[in-house]
Amino acid sequence: MDVGDSIYNANTTTFLGSKNISLTPYRMTEEHSSDQGFLKGVGNVTNNQTYTSTHLSDELIQSTGNGTFETPDGQSIAWISSAIGRPVDDRWVFHGIIVFNNTQSESLSLLNNSIGLSKDTVGNEPNYIWLLE
Numbered sequence: 001m002d003v004g005d006s007i008y009n010a011n012t013t014t015f016l017g018s019k020n021i022s023l024t025p026y027r028m029t030e031e032h033s034s035d036q037g038f039l040k041g042v043g044n045v046t047n048n049q050t051y052t053s054t055h056l057s058d059e060l061i062q063s064t065g066n067g068t069f070e071t072p073d074g075q076s077i078a079w080i081s082s083a084i085g086r087p088v089d090d091r092w093v094f095h096g097i098i099v100f101n102n103t104q105s106e107s108l109s110l111l112n113n114s115i116g117l118s119k120d121t122v123g124n125e126p127n128y129i130w131l132l133e
Contacts, residue, residue: 001117001119001128001130003126003128005130006040006128006129006130007039007040007041007116007129007130007131008037008038008039008040008045008047008069008116008127008128008129009037009038009126009127009128009129010035010036010037010038010047010126010127011036011037011126012035012036012037013033013034013035013123013127014033014034014035014036015031015032015033016032016033016034017031017032018030018031018032021052026054026055026056027054027055028052028053028054028055029052029053029055030050030051030052030053031050031051031053032049032050033049034046034047034048034049035047035049035127037127039069039108041110042071042107042108042110043071044071044072045069045070045071046069046070047067047068047069047070048067048068048070049065049066049067050065050066050067051063051064051065052064052065053085059086059087060084060085060086061084061085061086061092061094062082062083062084062085063081063082063083063084063085063094063096064080064081064082064083065080065081065082065083066078066079066080066081067079069108069111071105071107071108075103075105075106075107075108076103076105076108077100077101077102077103077105077108077111077112078100078101078103079098079099079100079101080098080099080101081096081097081098081099081118082096082097083095083096083097083118083120084096085120085122091121091122091123091125092121092122093119093120093121093122094118094119094120094121094122095117095118095119096117096118096120097115097116097117097118098115098116098117098118098129099114099115099116100112100113100114100115100116101113111131114131114132115131115132116129116130116131116132117129117130117132118130
């Protein structure tokens with residue numbers, strides 16, 4: 001997918017913490033982070049997110065997540081996601097699907113009930129979302 005067609009991109013991620021949830025049968029962790037990004041048609045947004053990750057092997061992680069996009073003036077929209085991650089060039093790369101809830105926030109209403117594909121690279125690499133039509 002062409003990054004120029006993405007509706008969202010983030011270049012700055014702040015890692016807020018991680019904890020182990022379980023060690024058997026697979027290691028499970030919970031991660032919290034916040035992205036500063038740009039949403040086409042809206043501008044700058046903060047993406048607050050929490051993921052529960054199941055480490056299926058040293059080469060495969062399955063994650064489910066939820067969070068909110070928030071504008072500087074306090075408008076927000078919630079989302080849920082599911083993704084699969086694997087190492088690529090010594091970085092974890094996650095490909096997933098994201099589903100946006102419904103919002104009364106006028107500026108974020110373009111995301112109401114929409115579905116997107118995501119690509120997230122762990123670290124301060126660009127993260128992207130493309131909306132499905």
